Amino acid sequence: MKIDYRETTNDLLKRIDIHSQYGSKNIDEWMLDIIKLQKGMKILDVGCGAGKQCFSYHQFLDGEANITGGDVNLELLSQAKLENEKRGTGMEFLELDFNKKFPMEDNQFDFESCCFAIYYAEDIPYTIREMHRVLKQCGRLFSSGPMPENKQFFYEIIREATGKEIPPMPGSSRYSSQILDAMKSTFSKVDVHVFENPLVFESVEPFLAYTRASLSEDRKLWGSFFETKDDFENIMNAITVTSEKRLKQDGKLIMTKVVGGFIATK
Numbered sequence: 391m392k393i394d395y396r397e398t399t400n401d402l403l404k405r406i407d408i409h410s411q412y413g414s415k416n417i418d419e420w421m422l423d424i425i426k427l428q429k430g431m432k433i434l435d436v437g438c439g440a441g442k443q444c445f446s447y448h449q450f451l452d453g454e455a456n457i458t459g460g461d462v463n464l465e466l467l468s469q470a471k472l473e474n475e476k477r478g479t480g481m482e483f484l485e486l487d488f489n490k491k492f493p494m495e496d497n498q499f500d501f502e503s504c505c506f507a508i509y510y511a512e513d514i515p516y517t518i519r520e521m522h523r524v525l526k527q528c529g530r531l532f533s534s535g536p537m538p539e540n541k542q543f544f545y546e547i548i549r550e551a552t553g554k555e556i557p558p559m560p561g562s563s564r565y566s567s568q569i570l571d572a573m574k575s576t577f578s579k580v581d582v583h584v585f586e587n588p589l590v591f592e593s594v595e596p597f598l599a600y601t602r603a604s605l606s607e608d609r610k611l612w613g614s615f616f617e618t619k620d621d622f623e624n625i626m627n628a629i630t631v632t633s634e635k636r637l638k639q640d641g642k643l644i645m646t647k648v649v650g651g652f653i654a655t656k
Contacts, residue, residue: 404603406442408596409647412589417534417649418446420585421505424651425532429454431500434524436460436488437507441470441481448479460486488517494524503532509564518572522656531577531654535565536647537584543645544601547636551628557612566650577654584650591643594633600645601629 409417427433429451435443438459447457459481461467470483486492488504489512502525511517521531536559545556573580591597605612605622616622637643 400603403440405600408600408603409587409589412591412596413587413647414590415585415587417585417587417647421532421534421651422446422450424583425501425503425530425653427451427455427501432456432498434458434460434494434499434502436486436502436504436521437462438470438483439463439466439507441473441483443503443505444470444481444483445473445477445479448481453479457481459483460492462487488520489513492520492524496523497526497529498524500526500529501532502529503534505532505534506536506561508533508569509535509561514564514568515572515576518569518576522576522654525656527656529656531573531652531656533569533573533652533654534585534649535569536561537566537650538562539646540648541645543643544604547601547629547632548625551632552615552625554615557615570650570652573652573654577656579655581653582650583653584648587647587649589645589647591637591645592641594630594637594643597633597643597645598626598630601633602626 427447427450431451433444433447433455435441435447435458438444438461441459444457444459447455457479459467459470460483461470462485464485467483467485474481474483484493488508502521504521508514508517525531540562548554549556570580570582589600605625615625633643
C-alpha cells in the first residue's frame, strides 16, 4: 500500500511543540521508562526525523551508546546533522528509506525504534522483517503510533464543522492491527503499552494551530475534503466557528492523544 504523503518539517515541529505546551504528560519520559535502555547499547532510530529520539537517548545514557538515526526526509535529516554538530554528540545520521533494504548488515543493533512513522510503510511485513534482520538476537524493537481512540475530539470537531465522514488515517487505521500483527508474526514476543495524554486548550488559537498543521500537508490523505483551492480555508473557517462554539459551551477544549507503544523482542 503506497501512501502519497510526507509530513513537512514545519508542520511536524509545530505539532510537537503544541504537545509539549498543552499536554499534561511527557511521552518521552513514558517511553524511556518502558524501553529500559542501557549504557553501551548500539541503537538505531528508523524514521528519526530531526533527531528528537536520538538526542533523547544520548542524554539519557550520558552519551555512552552508539546511536544511529536514519530518515528518508532530507530536510529533517539535515536539521538532525546540524544539531548533532552543534552538540558534538558524535552520533551518525544517514539516509534510510524503510521501504527498501536497510544499508546495514544483519544482527547489528541491540535496540531499534521507529516512532510515529512505521504506518507509512508501503509493505508493512517487509519493513518489519528488515527491522528484525538488523537486530541482534534478543535485541528489541520499539514502535509508537496512534491507537484507534486517538484524538477523537479533533475528528468530532471536523465532522461537526463539515458534515463529512473522516477518511481512514494511515496511523490509527493500521497501527494496532496490521503493524501489531506483522510484529507478532515476525518477533518471538511483543508487549503492548498504551499512553494517554489530554491536551487542554483554554482558547481556540492553539487548537486551531494544531488543526492547521495537521490538515495542511495531510490534504492528500483527506481526499474529497479538499477538491478546490478554496476548500482548505473554507474548512478551517468552519472549524473555527465550531471550536469557538464548543469552547463557549464547555469552557475548554480537550483532545486526548492515545498512543500505543509496542516492544518486540527478537
